[in-house]
Amino acid sequence: MIIQYHLARRTIAECLRDRGAINRIAANSIVALEERRDNNDNGPLVRDDAQRCIDVVEQFQRTANALDIWDAEYHEPHQPSPPLNINGVEISVFPDILVLDNRRQRVGQAFIRCTIGTSGDAAENRRQEANVQLATIAHMHTLQYLTDLGQPHPQTSLVLDVSRELIFRSPANSARRIANIEAACTMIAAIWPSV
Structure with a gap:
């Protein structure tokens, strides 16, 4: 059993804590998620969740600067x-x-x-x-x-x-x-x- 998007949420939280390192944090996370997605030892739910997490992390990376969240x-x-x-x-x-x-x-x-x-x-x-x-x-x-x-x-x-x-x-x-x-x-x- 997996918690969907858990890895994406963890990555985005880390990006929020360290705004200057968003690109590095996102890139490292995406590499790890791609390995998880492409590992045939993982079941289909795990691989599907990894791809969804990649999509979400990439979306956050693209849109983070436009979000009204950086005053805190x-x-x-x-x-x-x-x-x-x-x-x-x-x-x-x-x-x-x-x-x-x-x-x-x-x-x-x-x-x-x-x-x-x-x-x-x-x-x-x-x-x-x-x-x-x-x-x-x-x-x-x-x-x-x-x-x-x-x-x-x-x-x-x-x-x-x-x-x-x-x-x-x-x-x-x-x-x-x-x-x-x-x-x-x-x-x-x-x-x-x-x-």
């Missing part, structure tokens, strides 16, 4: 990542990168999304909503665990949708969205069978 510094996220506890519901949260805006002493976290997904207006709307929701969860996780690094700021937490070349940030006024997530978790906790 990026660091390795805390490992292991503690779960987010919302009204009795424990949610596993594994951000790809830690975001620091040192000019304003703000902190956030980011997720890197690589999947292409289905096309069409309805699918795109669902994807956008999911990305904003994920950015909000990143902000909530930051509020719970990273206040020692700076002021958790909603728009410092983000989702980088590589295949769409888009950045989704937690809304500046995220109180209502957070309240909706908390209400949903309260309902889940009430009906979820306790262990």
Whole structure:
């Protein structure tokens, strides 16, 4: 079993942490992924994932300078990542990168999304909503665990949708969205069978 795009996400996170070395990091990753793709000892899922990762890394490399992401510094996220506890519901949260805006002493976290997904207006709307929701969860996780690094700021937490070349940030006024997530978790906790 493999986690799709894991190697691409790891490469892109490394590129964000070291902007000056993007081309070297991407090139080294692509060489390793090509070896993985071309190794017949690997199963078809592994080889297919390697090719998809190559495509995503190359796309990020081509479009990185146009993305609105370079005002912050990026660091390795805390490992292991503690779960987010919302009204009795424990949610596993594994951000790809830690975001620091040192000019304003703000902190956030980011997720890197690589999947292409289905096309069409309805699918795109669902994807956008999911990305904003994920950015909000990143902000909530930051509020719970990273206040020692700076002021958790909603728009410092983000989702980088590589295949769409888009950045989704937690809304500046995220109180209502957070309240909706908390209400949903309260309902889940009430009906979820306790262990």
